[in-house]
Amino acid sequence: MVDRRGASCRGGRVRRARRVPGPWHRLRVVENADASGAQTGSARFYRGGSRRKSPDAARLRKNGIRHNAPARRRCRRACHEVPVLTAARTSALGALFAPRRVAVVGASADPAKIGHRVVANILYGGYAGEVIPVNPRGGTILDRPVARSIRDVEPGVDMIVVTTPAGTVTSVARECVEARAKNLVVITSGFSEIGRRGEEASLVDIARAGGARVLGPNIFGLYSAPASLNATFGPARVPKGNIAIVSQSGAIGIAMIGKAASENLGLSAIVSVGNKADLTEADLLEHFRSDPTTRAVLLYIEGLRDGERFLSAAAKVAREKPIIVLKSGWSKRGAAAAASHTGSLAGENEVFDALTSQAGILRAETLSDAFRWCAFLSSAPEPREGDGAVIVTNGGGVGVMATDASERHGVRLIDDVAMMHERFDACVPEFGSVRNPVDLTGQAVAADYRHALAAAIDEPKISSVIALFCETAVVVVDELFEIIRESNERARGVKPIVYALFGGHAMEELAARLRHAGVPAYGEVYDAVAALGALVRHARHRETPARPKPPEIDTARIGKIVAKVRRERRTALLSHEAFEVMHAIGVGVPDSALAASLDDALAHARRIGYPVALKIVSRDILHKTDAGGVLLNLDDDRELVDGYETVMHRARRAKPGARIDGVLVTRMAKPGVEVIVGARRDSVYGPVVMFGIGGIYVEVMKDVAFRGLPVTRREAAEMIGEIRGYPLLLGVRGEKRKDIPRVIDTLLRVAALIEACPEVTDVEINPIMVYAEGEGVSSVDARILVAPREKSDEGKTS
Amino acid sequence: MTAVVAASLREGAGKTTVLLGLARAAGKSRYVKPLGDHLVYRMKRQWDQDAALMNHALGLGAEPESLTIGFEPSRIRYTHPGGVDEALDAMLMANGDAPLFIEAGRDLAAGASADLDAVSLVQKAGATLLLVLDEDDDRVLDAAAFVARVCAGKAARIGLVVNKVRDTADFRATIAPQIAKMGLALWGVIPHEPALQELCVATIADRLFAKVLAGEGALTHRVRNILVGAMSADAVLRSPVMKREDRLLITSGERDDMLLAALRTDCVGVIATNNTPPAPPVIARFVEADIPLLLARGDTFAVATQVHEIRPLLTENDDEKIEIAASLVAANIDAKAILDQFS
Helix, strand or coil: CCCCCCEEEECCEEEEEEECCHHHCCEEEEEEECCCCCEEEEEEEEECCEECCCCCHHHHHHCCCCCHHHHHHHHHHHHHHCHHHHHHCCCCCHHHHCCCEEEEECCCCCCCCHHHHHHHHHHHCCCCCEEEEECCCCCEECCEECECCHHHCCCCCCEEEECCCHHHHHHHHHHHHHCCCCEEEECCCCCHHHCCHHHHHHHHHHHHHCCCEEECCCCCEEEECCCCEEEECCCCCCCEEEEEEEECCHHHHHHHHHHHHHCCCCEEEEEECCCCCCCCHHHHHHHHHHCCCCCEEEEEECCCCCHHHHHHHHHHHCCCCCEEEEECCCCHHHHHHHHHHHCCCCCCHHHHHHHHHHCCEEEECCHHHHHHHHHHHCCCCCCCCCCEEEEEECCHHHHHHHHHHHHHCCCCECCCHHHHHHHHHHHCCCCCECCCCEECCCCCCHHHHHHHHHHHHHCCCEEEEEEEEECCCCCCHHHHHHHHHHHHHHHCCCCCEEEEEECCHHHHHHHHHHHHCCCCEECCHHHHHHHHHHHHHHHHHHHCCCCCCCCCCCHHHHHHHHHHHHHCCCCECCHHHHHHHHHHHCCCCCCEEEECCHHHHHHHHHHHCCCEEEEEEECCCCCCHHHCCEEEEECCHHHHHHHHHHHHHHHHHHCCCCCEEEEEEEECCCCCEEEEEEEEEECCCEEEEEEEECCCCHHHHCCEEEEECCCCHHHHHHHHHHCCCHHHHHCCCCCCCECHHHHHHHHHHHHHHHHHCCCEEEEEEEEEEECECCCCEEECCEEEEECCCCHHHCCCCC | CCEEEEECCCCCCCHHHHHHHHHHHHCCCEEECCECCCEEEECCEEEEHHHHHHHHHCCCCCCHHHHCCECCHHHHHHHCCCCCHHHHHHHHHCCCCCCEEEECCCCCCCCHHHCCCHHHHHHHHCCEEEEEEECCCCCHHHHHHHHHHHHCCCCCCEEEEEEEECCHHHHHHHCHHHHHHCCCEEEEEEECCHHHHCEEHHHHHHHHCCEEEECHHHCCCEECEEEECCCCHHHHHHCHHHHCCCEEEEEECCCHHHHHHHHHCCCCEEEEECCCCCCHHHHHHHHHHCCCEEECCCCHHHHHHHHHHCCCCCCCCCHHHHHHHHHHHHHHECHHHHHHHHC
């Protein structure tokens, strides 16, 4: 029974009727839904509200397409048989990674076509759900009946893979939406990557209007291990495991499948995002966060569209699972190539590096590194409470190399001499060393290693172990294999251990055998330590404290200033306005006043006290220094009179007709270490803060560090410690240590400003004079830009 | 006291050049510029660039600050609340009774609110008015007629020198008779001299407030051709401008390809724009080659516009141009007619 609102109740379920667009418009679809409105089953078709067999069932049968009812039964059976499908559908993208029904539009009987390969991979990959090839020619493909149109398919397909030519994709998308598709996986290329942004935007608009999401276009497809679904045109066999790969490049993604197999690495998913018209890495990261199968995520990125969202999602995921990123397009030419490849901006490499690191993402430089890290991080326990790592070696040289590598990759080495003696004296000969690295010497036999590794694994003060083996005459390879496997088992779940085997063919083979057995064994010391370093960084990120409350700033006062600037159709605050904002955020600036005349300037200078600085204030002169509009260290009235005349004269010369608002008279700040603090809304990554050595050579020195927002006090301190000029703040040549806490405070306040005031786009305080500890800082000059006033803002008060 | 006040209707007509030639022809002479308009501020001292030039070229031996009362009328009014007469008298009377050449402000009205405009100076000094016009101003007859009308009775005598004339013979044949009909003396027609229109790299660096990253020893190089490098390096190398001599290249600081192309083709200087310093190895190459590499803050368009607007002034450091200017004036004006005013 259908009620007037188009819904009926039976057995506690609500049955909603709705009109179906397109050729089915005379039919009504009744969805089985629970009381909350969630769809729970498939749909049935009615004409005029009365229950009746679908009029097209016969036609579908005639065309070789199975009737809906068997399809539904198959689907239910599949869902019943594969409970993991339901479990994997917990996230918003559940239907993408665990679809119950998959259609391939553009399916082909020609084995050379992508449309054929996708169908074949799905069918032969073990997928248990319903597979519907779609091609206007009909017939069968791989013994499956082919629907002539997606309109002929029972609505509610979870995933539709589109492989038709670019020119047809938007019309296909329209039909898919009419068929209530939940996800479109658009393999077809020829969109924004070649400049056809309009068509790509239309595709997304059509899909979103129908409540569907789009993966792609310009991709190789998607593989989901929980669903045994290989909806790609890549290799037919994908090893199952717990690494999820997201690739912006189709070719690299396909190559990664092969590489994973050769590295004995199993995948929980591999997704090609291509042009990222709708679904991006951020959406996928959020899915993998809740996906129980995935233990580590590997991303290949060429460029980002919404870096801010990506970083936010990554920061959350990285607290639970390691994310390893391989980013290309960091060189100028590479960035240009990446932009033309996928139609997205690469962003500045330094900024990407800093911000991804802050989000807990581990950046690998090579594909090999990325795979090694994935394999290690997805299986190794995190370093337990302890004082650091120990290196166990039979060669002094490789021990030194491992020590160097540890410093480079942030692996702290334990330094407890007493403990080391107690633990290792028994297995180290007299001419060896029990200091870290523990040198068993070249005479070490298998038993020595067994004892030393057991001691290292059992010692609670040791957080991780780096075991190095140089090929010697006394080492028997088979024995070594057993010892390493044994020690790896002993360490499993207890503490991370990595192995580096150094030598000839026998050692290389041994390393390969060990890797095949799931042991983190490497042929290079640096590779072993780099993998451990990645794990240490991941663990450190997980311990990063939650963000404390940001410092309080006077947003109302800032809002008034910004509103006035925008009302006057300016995008840059004048010097005195910028100083007022500095007051509002609690950043100290020297005493100053705006003079409208020479008399005013003299009066202000006498009140403030000499020496003073003069700065031209003009809305038409953005760069005061370049117009000669700044004079420093004016010591008396005479110098002030000359200076005033000079800055006014120069300003008029530099920009005839410029509106001059006055001259800012500022107390000269006493000398200190000059630093720069800035913030901006990056077009790729969103709000970013910057710290570095300041002054007039800031662009030349380029000694700066970046972080994304929100930024914690600890991260601000790390930024300061990262720059090359950091020793200047620690005090050099007998100078006192500088007031670093106040610099951190200034950084956090500037971050709070750009976070709290969306109209503020750029802030740059340069220089900030930093004085001795306890004496604070003084912001000598500040430049603040705001977003231009839009026409839509007309009539608003701000 | 007899004096000549050089004035013009607009900036850049050539007052300093003409006075330089005249003063050289007069032998011992004096020079003042009561209202400065090319301010130089260094080490908390300020002076006029033209005054410094004349001080050097004429060997006056004065402090250049002493040749100017001020630059901005507001400041002059502030520092001389009772008027400038006393200061001006002292300036005009200083250094004996040698012929005095007074340079007025950038145009006829400049300094009027502080009584330092050209007409006030003529009246206070009882001087002859020497009006310098440049032929670029196609209203040269309008200008002459206007000056004759406005200054009639205020100057002991009014004479004209027309500067930067492309075709002096044609000018003398067509324009000069009409000037004579107005009752104005035409004391000289000076031809256009391209060498005087050239900038040197140092002037450009100075006016742009640019940082000199390399080639400080070669800042005196003259610039005769300017190329904005917005295309590919290959296209630049093919550009006909790159075949000309004494080229200055303006390009964005991150265009390493363009900067290296400039090195290969012996440019006299490069301006790296957008406040983006080139890569250190590129800067090192410029240092090795001793080619000026300037870092400017503005974008390429803004910097090119600024360079385009820089007036090629004579400077005290450019003796070669000083001699060219002095010779040019001496050869093309009736110095005797003018200097007779002093007899």
